[in-house]
Amino acid sequence: MEITKYFFRRTAAAAGALTLTLLGVAGFYDRTLPDSYSVAHDGKLELNTFFSISSRPAKRSYMTALTDLSGDTSHGRESTLMLFGAVPVKDVTAVCSERPKLVPCGETFGIKLLTDGVIVVELTDVGGRCPARECGIRKGDIIISVNGRNIRSNRDISEEVRKCRDSGCEVVYRRDGKDKNVMLEPAYFEGGYKAGMWVRDSSAGIGTLTFFDKDSGVFGGLGHAVCDSDTGNILPLSEGAVGDIEITGLIPSEEGSPGQLLGEFSGEEVLGEITLNCEAGLFGKLENSPDEKEEVELGYKQEVHRGSVQIYSSVDGKAPEPYSARIEHIDLSDGVEHDLVVHITDERLIGETGGIVQGMSGSPIMQDGRLVGAVTHVFIDDPTRGYGIFAEDMVSCAEKSR
Template identity: 50%
Template sequence: MKRFFKRSAVFLGAAALSVLGLTGYYSSALPDSIYTSGPPALQTFFDITADGQGSYQAITGADSSRTYTLKLFGTVPIKDIQASTKARPMLVPCGEPFGIRLITDGVLVIDLQADGGFDGDMSCPAARCGIRIGDIITSVDGQCVSSNDDISGIVEQSGGEPVSVTVKRMGKVMNMTLTPELAGGKYRAGMWVRDSSAGIGTLTFYDEQCGGFGGLGHPICDADTRQPLPLSEGNVGEVEITGYEKSVEGDPGELKGHFCSSAAAGTLSLNTGCGVFGRLFSSPSEHGAVPLGYKQEAHEGEAYIYTTLDNGEPQKYGIEIESVDLSDDAEHSMIIKITDDELTDKTGGIVQGMSGSPIIQDGRLIGAVTHVFTEDPTRGYAVFAEKMYITMKQSADIGEQAADGR
């Protein structure tokens, strides 16, 4: 009998530790807040229920916010989450390619001249005053700058006298003093900067109610520093895909194309970690609107994407969602795998330029393709469409404020 109770105690102890481990895991793996169109339902391996006995707060109209307690197996508390109930948006999934023209807010430092003929122990005047590669310079000597020519002109006119430089670094604004030096017969700062960018991506969705769009699924970054380019102004245009290079292990391919004309098809408002956003002058797609899928509705299993290769129209290709990360600090929302034989035969999987291709699961727009795995081009990362939609709404608000002159 004693042996029975001893074994029972060991078993119960192990079970208790397992439950504690599960609650700890789900506490960090599940988000602190979600959007939903009804009682929250989470796609998890073990049964998790949401007890809505918490506080309730009306927001506006049909919108509301309620605190729910998540419970493992309906009994063991995990954490409280805030669920905002809203009418589910309807969005047009796209898959069309689009051209991006971006003018930066200030200029991005991409190189410091180590062999520019400057005197002193440090490499150049810019480095000596504290400027680093990846910094964003917004003004020199009190004048706003948006190009390399702006900086060169101000530095040359200084005659070698110190000039003030305003720099943004990791979200912080810093003021520095730069003393130009003669090199090659001219006063120079000793740095290379980037002032604009252009490229091709894929539109994810279009919102017929506000004219807003989201695309790309990741930021437009400088090719040298890999830093997101700060957006001052920009527009989007129609492009024609002329072909593609196939992805192979270790070497991702890319879509080939060009702008159809210099005319703009819309405006850019935001360049963010989850894509680019703005307004289009007209709907880019003939697809009908589908419901937005909330992040907690994404699950492992079959889905499909719309993307454009060489025939001018988006086509539907099968994929599998391999994993979903709902944690608030997740670097990537989902991992996906191309399962469509036609697409893999043509492109080897994901190629550069397909970023932004919308992902449909269970009839809902659930995400967008973002990155390809270099070692396995059939697999890659994806971002939640919900995250892109929330950012797009911010972009629409910015556009409205600009139009109203506020």
């Protein structure tokens, strides 16, 4: 009898511990997994997570089905995510739509951006004081207008400050998405009136195209925002252009020192326009397809799994080539900074570049014949590894740039 009781207590304790563990895992996924998913027309929703998660129609969806005889699921269908097919995690929305088809690229492109307003990159004393700091302007603020004149360059600010002399200038600047009005009293220094700030009004560089939509001409590239090098803030875009770039050299990556592609604009010809600079990359329209590749299907984020992939990139200015790699980590969480960790395994690419170099950002990631992501950043301490972004998130942003 005592043995039976002991066995029962041990079994009950183990069952309780297992239940608590399952509830803890379910709670973690409830907090971190997205509330909405895109799915193909078959409506199947399964997640490639560490622990097995499938889905079943949510209970309230049965009532919805009785009232919606059309079968239209384009507005979304309620599903319940299930841990190991048994433990409910959360109710989510699965939106059925036709899976997009896109041309995976891998070509390098030249980036030219003009800012909407100018970014304050440094404050400095002039004549023993800093007028900009005195009126509340800080590094990273965006100067929108001075005395009612829209500002596009450092020259614009200088001209307006000279006009107002010591009578004061009305300055409108933007911080954290909010505009503020202040009066700036210039300082007389070295024969002229100064505001005491350095600003940036443009940027140029090299990136890699991720995809091209043949039907709309829309492209996506880079996989991350173009940010100001001094403030780290996303450059507010006024207008941008895609230029033809000629790769002139390569500095390989090594531990502690990321390499980079070297290049220069090969002419004044504009190949397309950039209309959006956001956290997911650069988006706009190209005059022509960068290459005559075949379209492939988009892979949705929940379909991406750990394992072998190919990345397409051009590190010598020639046609993009496929290189072998592996996805080592996936994070489906909403608002996470990095979606993927990618490990370059192709000895050919490692021999040429050391792994990932600056300028490869945007290189498309292919898995199971679908476009699933893009390379974004290189690890400083291990250039064979880097971060990536889901292609689905880039395509969502591309739709906003149409």
